[in-house]
Amino acid sequence: MTKVLVLYYSSYGHMEQMADAIAEGARGAGAEVDIRRVPETAPADVAKAAGFKPDISHPVIEGIDKLADYDAIIVGSPTRFGRMSSQMASFLDQAGGLWMRGALNGKVGAAFTSTATQHGGQEVTLFSIITNLLHFGLTIVGLDYGFAGQMGVKEVHGNSPYGASTIADGDGSRQPSQVDLDGARYQGRRVAEVATKLAA
Numbered sequence: 107m108t109k110v111l112v113l114y115y116s117s118y119g120h121m122e123q124m125a126d127a128i129a130e131g132a133r134g135a136g137a138e139v140d141i142r143r144v145p146e147t148a149p150a151d152v153a154k155a156a157g158f159k160p161d162i163s164h165p166v167i168e169g170i171d172k173l174a175d176y177d178a179i180i181v182g183s184p185t186r187f188g189r190m191s192s193q194m195a196s197f198l199d200q201a202g203g204l205w206m207r208g209a210l211n212g213k214v215g216a217a218f219t220s221t222a223t224q225h226g227g228q229e230v231t232l233f234s235i236i237t238n239l240l241h242f243g244l245t246i247v248g249l250d251y252g253f254a255g256q257m258g259v260k261e262v263h264g265n266s267p268y269g270a271s272t273i274a275d276g277d278g279s280r281q282p283s284q285v286d287l288d289g290a291r292y293q294g295r296r297v298a299e300v301a302t303k304l305a306a
C-alpha cells in the first residue's frame with residue numbers, strides 16, 4: 107500500500123486543519139497516511155506570549171530518518187516573513203545524511219501553506235518548501251486546475267497551482283473555508299494517486 111506522510115508545523119491551528127484535509131484526500135485514494143508535526147523550537151515564554159495553540163493534535167515526528175519510510179511526503183508550513191517557518195526549516199535541515207545517501211530520491215512531494223493576508227507570501231512560501239523538496243530528489247505534485255475551486259474572486263480563498271493553502275487574517279480569526287479544505291483534499295488525493303502510479 108502507498109505510504110504518505112503529511113508533515114506540518116502550526117502555531118495557531120490553521121495548518122493542523124489543512125493537514126487533516128490533505129490526509130483525508132490521500133486516504134480516499136487508498137493510501138496509508140500518517141500525520142506528524144515537527145518539534146516546536148520557540149521558547150515556551152515566546153509561544154505563550156504569542157498565543158500559540160497549546161494542544162496541536164498530531165504526534166511529533168520521531169526523527170528525520172522517518173522520511174525514508176514513505177512513498178510521498180507532503181509538507182505544510184505557515185508563512186513566516188514570506189517563507190517557511192524556522193521550525194520546519196530546522197527539521198528539514200537535519201536531512202543531510204538522507205540526502206547524501208539519496209534516500210529520498212524518486213519519492214513524491216508536495217507543499218501546502220497558510221498566510222495572514224492574501225498576498226502575504228503564499229506562493230513564495232510554497233516555493234521555499236518545493237525548492238527544499240526538489241533538493242531532496244522528490245517529484246513535485248501541485249494543485250492542478252482539475253480543482254476548479256482555485257478559480258474565482260467573489261470570495262476570499264486560498265489555493266494555487268503550487269499547492270493548497272488557506273488565509274488566516276491578521277488576528278488568525280479566519281478559519282480554513284470549504285474551498286480551502288476541498289483544495290487540500292484534492293491535492294492529498296492527487297499525491298497518493300501519483301505515488302501509487304510511480305510505484306507500480
Ligand SMILES: Cc1cc2nc3c(=O)[nH]c(=O)nc-3n(C[C@H](O)[C@H](O)[C@H](O)COP(=O)(O)O)c2cc1C
Nearest residue numbers: 116117118119120121184187188220221222223226
Ligand atoms: C513571526 C510571524 C511572521 C509572520 N509573517 C507573515 C507574513 O510574512 N505574511 C503573512 O501573510 N502572514 C504572516 N504571519 C501570519 C502567519 O502566517 C499565520 O499566523 C499563519 O498562517 C496561521 O497558520 P497556523 O494557524 O497554522 O499557525 C506571520 C506570523 C508570525 C508569528
